[in-house]
Amino acid sequence: MTLHLVTGATGLLGSHLAEQLVKRGERVRALVRPGADCRFLSQLGVEIAWGDLTRPETVRAACFGVDVVYHAGGKVGDWGSWPEFRRHTVEGTHHVVQACLANRVRRLVHISSTSAYGHPQPDGREITEAWPLGQTCWVWDYYTRAKILAEKIVWRAWREHALPVTVIRPSWLYGPYDRTSIHRLARSLRWGLCWLIGSGTNRINSVYAGNVAEACILAAEKPQAVGQAYNITNDGAPITQREYLAQFAQELGYPVPRRGIPYRVAFVAAFLLEATFRAWQIRQPPFVTRYAVWLLGRDLVYSTRKAEQELGWRPSVSFEEGVHRTVAWYRQISRA
DSSP: OOEEEEETTTSHHHHHHHHHHHHTTOEEEEEEOTTOOOHHHHHHTOEEEEOOTTOHHHHHHHTTTOSEEEEOOSOOSSOSOHHHHIIIIIIHHHHHHHHHHHTTOSEEEEEOOGGGGBSOOOTTOOBOTTSOSOBSOOTTOHHHHHHHHHHHHHHHHHHHHOOOEEEEEEOEEESTTOSSHHHHHHHHHHTTOOOEETTSOSEEOEEEHHHHHHHHHHHHHOGGGTTEEEEEOOSSSOEEHHHHHHHHHHHHTOOOOOOEEOHHHHHHHHHHHHHHHHHTTOOSOOSSOHHHHHHHHOOOOBOOHHHHHHTOOOOSSOHHHHHHHHHHHHHHHHHO
8 A cells, every 4th residue: 555645744735635645545644743733633543753854864764665755844824034944945845855765755746836936927827837936036035935945956856866756836725724824814804904905806826725635646646747847726717806805704704805905005014014023023923914915916827727637637625615614614623
């Protein structure tokens, strides 16, 4: 039986990956940091390998005997110092790659991000996997920078060492097991502090984490996916920012956001907040960041045509159902 290793298995996407693999009857091992809450994984019957992406010997041990590695670990979020992102995302990916090579792993599925493209200006064109990486990074844009460097490490291993790699580039994730975004969004909606960025008619690129997990598993099974990258976004037709926020607000029972703020004003305000927080060395993120403004207010479309044609991927969970499941889980843990 195939043995799968999931890094970042206590996070949003990693949890969905572990859950779906177990449901398929697969053997699953998870690399988990000491002290992390792994009760959900234990309930699934996942084998726990205690370790840390920053400790290469533990990564190498976790990869022993493994056939497929799903690398979903790293520092998540849009706030933190560069040393944190470098250690956990960039150096962590290097350690995973080296462990895969040392253990002759059959396939590495590396979870990157559409953020690896940077902040492009496509002028109405769809962004395909052929789009160059790292277009226009901002000052303090550490998450984007780390994702770009991590993906370059993976591609170098494929070119120079023939490591069988597939890269998945999901967009903004949501779903059950999200312990960051849903809390911030719910709090903003409850307090009436969630404003539309611009008119709200721009297209949002979001995707249910379970749909991304399905794409990752499909990629691991397809020989033709080796050496390929795939955008994974949107649970069906693209939705607007206004529709996105309204669906979450209605599901949560909060007022639908109707007030708007110009994109440039919101972006500059976020920059000033970031500058203030960094000057005072405040570890907690400001209420709003430029990355959050960009996620909500940008108008980009990432093409998923390649994943549909080569992997046979279709989102099995609709946006409406995905929001319903996310809010139901959020209410459950909020009562716990």
